Amino acid sequence: xxxxxxxxxxxxxxxxxxxxxxxxxxxxxxxxxxxxxxxxxxxxxxxxxxxxxxxxxxxxxxxxxxxxxxxxxxxxxxxxxxxxxxxxxxxxxxxxxxxxxxxxxxxxxxxxxxxxxxxxxxxxxxxxxxxxxxxxxxxxxxxxxxxxxxxxxxxxxxxxxxxxxxxxxxxxxxxxxxxxxxxxxx
Numbered sequence: 001x002x003x004x005x006x007x008x009x010x011x012x013x014x015x016x017x018x019x020x021x022x023x024x025x026x027x028x029x030x031x032x033x034x035x036x037x038x039x040x041x042x043x044x045x046x047x048x049x050x051x052x053x054x055x056x057x058x059x060x061x062x063x064x065x066x067x068x069x070x071x072x073x074x075x076x077x078x079x080x081x082x083x084x085x086x087x088x089x090x091x092x093x094x095x096x097x098x099x100x101x102x103x104x105x106x107x108x109x110x111x112x113x114x115x116x117x118x119x120x121x122x123x124x125x126x127x128x129x130x131x132x133x134x135x136x137x138x139x140x141x142x143x144x145x146x147x148x149x150x151x152x153x154x155x156x157x158x159x160x161x162x163x164x165x166x167x168x169x170x171x172x173x174x175x176x177x178x179x180x181x182x183x184x185x186x
Contacts, residue, residue, distance in 0.1 A: 078175020129154030
């Protein structure tokens, strides 16, 4: 059975938007050429997509979790979702269009700030309202004790962390527009 659920959006402050890419440099070209091949498009050549999945798996390793596979075939669709949602200003507006079961989005920073955004999402686990999330990692349930997925009860949202930590997903696809990033899970 396919499960669909949305998580809210992490809003990044302007201070965080001034981010570095893997080599320590920062440029607008990095944000508009996510795969780093110089053509300005996302054709799966590597770059930010590889950085994104590697960072997710680095964070998962801190919990002894298996890595997610890179869902390369989903990257161009995730790029389109990022662009459409950024243009409309509607976070998760394209959710489900790529066959994903869950989605995280970063508003602001695009590819250039993907690692900082992922770190912020992973840090949700440290909030008191998210203390029980690890106990529910085997199966999604909106009723997981002490894990406020949407932040509706405690104001401390846990859903981004839950999606990144989940053992019921096996792959992730990252996508980028000029200013937004989308991470799809299935």
